[in-house]
Amino acid sequence: MNSRLWIIVVVAGALGLGAGAAVRHWLPAPETASAEATAEPAATGGGQDEAPDVVGARRPDFRLPDRSGEPRSIGDFGDRVVLLNFWATWCPPCLEEIPALDRLHQALGDQGFSVVGVALEGAEPVRAFAQKHEVGYPLLVGGREAFDIAAEYGNGRGTLPYSVVIDRSGTIRATHQGALTRDEAQALVAPWL
Numbered sequence: 602m603n604s605r606l607w608i609i610v611v612v613a614g615a616l617g618l619g620a621g622a623a624v625r626h627w628l629p630a631p632e633t634a635s636a637e638a639t640a641e642p643a644a645t646g647g648g649q650d651e652a653p654d655v656v657g658a659r660r661p662d663f664r665l666p667d668r669s670g671e672p673r674s675i676g677d678f679g680d681r682v683v684l685l686n687f688w689a690t691w692c693p694p695c696l697e698e699i700p701a702l703d704r705l706h707q708a709l710g711d712q713g714f715s716v717v718g719v720a721l722e723g724a725e726p727v728r729a730f731a732q733k734h735e736v737g738y739p740l741l742v743g744g745r746e747a748f749d750i751a752a753e754y755g756n757g758r759g760t761l762p763y764s765v766v767i768d769r770s771g772t773i774r775a776t777h778q779g780a781l782t783r784d785e786a787q788a789l790v791a792p793w794l
Contacts, residue, residue: 655755660685660771663750665719665741668728673741675767681715682793684786685765687743687751689721690730694780695762699736701783706738709787712794713769715739721747721761768793 664674675685686702688695699718706716716738720727724742731740743750748759755776756763766775766789775789 655753655765655773656776658773660765660767660773661750661753663753665743665746665750666724668724668731668740668742670724673739675717676771678715678717678739678767679771680769681713682769682790683767684714684716684790685754685767686716686718687721687747687754687756687761687763688718689761690726691722692761698762698780698782698786699734701781702786703737705783705786705790709790709794714790714794717741719743719747719750721751764789766790766793 660675662674662676664672667673675683684702684705686698688699690696702716702718706714718736718738718740720740720742721744722742723744727740727742730736751759751763754763754765754773756778758778760778762780764777764781764786765773768774774793777785777789781789
């Protein structure tokens with residue numbers, strides 16, 4: 602990729618991240634969000650810029666449609682070690698890590714491991730991306746609500762990509778801000794397999 606095109610990609614990604622943060626900051630909470638979820642930051646004293654320490658806590662429950670529109674709960678994966686990955690199609694680092702996460706999902710699936718992606722956008726871009734790139738792990742469509750879910754999982758700043766390791770008992774064991782390589786992701790989940 603030539604340097605001019607790379608600069609355009611980086612600038613577009615930065616603008617996308619800024620737009621996502623602006624949406625989270627200025628738009629009212631969606632009607633589907635629970636009062637408990639929207640009241641949480643005020644009740645704990647945490648703000649958007651403060652990430653709660655969620656390691657060791659029980660995973661927050663949520664339900665979102667998958668890419669085909671079927672509702673899925675994080676509890677549906679309760680018997681597996683889960684790498685919960687918050688991402689978006691407009692996020693270049695997210696797109697860079699998806700092939701590595703997909704290979705890890707395939708390699709460790711028989712050991713009771715799953716990657717579960719939560720997209721911070723609407724269904725159509727997610728479906729188109731998943732078809733074009735043949736993503737093999739479950740992708741849930743969160744839209745605006747996914748920003749609140751990510752915050753409940755410790756991502757108060759809305760950084761993308763953002764990953765959370767959940768053990769078989771539903772306990773959060775690790776969090777990671779930024780793109781993961783396959784080796785980094787495997788090192789995060791290996792103690793819980």
